[in-house]
Structure formats: structure tokens, C-alpha cells
Amino acid sequence: MAIERTFSIIKPDATARNLTGKIVAMLEAAGLRVVAQKRLYMTRAQAEGFYAVHKERPFFGELCTYMTSGPVVVQVLQGDNAIARNREIMGATDPAKAADGTIRKTYGEGIERNCVHGSDAPETAAEEIAYFFAQTEIVG
Ligand code: CMP
Secondary structure, X not given: OOEEEEEEEEXXXXXXXXXXXXXXXXXXXXOOEEEEEEEEOOOXXXXXXXXXXXXXXXXXXXXXXXXXXXXXXXEEEEEEOHHHHHHHHHOOOOHHHOOOOOHHHXXXXXXXXXXXXXXXXXXXXXXXXXXXXXXXXXXX
């Protein structure tokens, strides 16, 4: 299996409910290692840039408002098939459709307030990691 890195965000709905540790525990139990992590407020420009792929979607403005409404924890996760593994443990975007035992099923409040983000492919993982982290901040 290939050791990969993926990018993860613990979103404002989760930090507001003090769930950072519980979510990190679920990521670690799934075999992922946190090799970089910081807590920050996203600026509007950062959120709009990060989610630019969704800019034509009707929920784009609301999504950017939500993502800047409180602190987030941005992370780099490392492990065997980390991108797919993280998507598995996160569960479906809509918590109502997510499998039992996933982060979104366990803690998600709705399709927008779904606790976590994870990269969907190697190219987006590399771009998203570089959007928030310098190479020197990633310690494997
Ligand atoms: P994420 O995996 O971070 O990618 C885009 C985000 O947009 C998604 O998680 C949700 O937070 C949000 N999102 C996706 N679909 C919808 C929707 N139909 N309505 C509102 N927000 C959505």
C-alpha cells in the first residue's frame, strides 16, 4: 500500500462543540497520523479561494460565511492510502447518508455543517496542503 498525505479541516461546527480531540481520535483509530496541524480563522478570501471549485453552486456564499464563522483546525494526515482512508472515516457529505461509525454520521449537523473536509484526489490533496502549510511545517 502507498503511504500518502491528505488535507483535512475540522470545521467551525465541530470546533464550536469542542470536538477536535474526539475527531482526531477517530482519525488516529482509522490509521491516520497527524503530521501537521494548526487552528486558525479562515479569512473570507481564503475560504473563497479554497472552495473556488464550488463558486457557481447555490450554496457557495453561505458555505464561505460558515467556514469563516469560527475557528477551524487544518491538518495534514499521513498513512496507507490516506486520501481514501480519510474519506471512508469521514463518511458521505450529507451526515444523514453517512455510514454508521463515520465522523459525519456521529457528529455532523447537516449537509453544510458536516464537521470535516477531506481531499478527494492526490492532485487536490497536494494543492490543499500547499494552500495552508509550508513544507517545513509538515513533520512525518
Ligand atoms: P466539503 O467536503 O468541505 O466540500 C464542500 C462543502 O460544501 C461540503 O463539505 C459541505 O460543507 C458544503 N456543501 C456541500 N453540498 C452542500 C449543499 N447541498 N448545501 C449546503 N452546503 C453544501
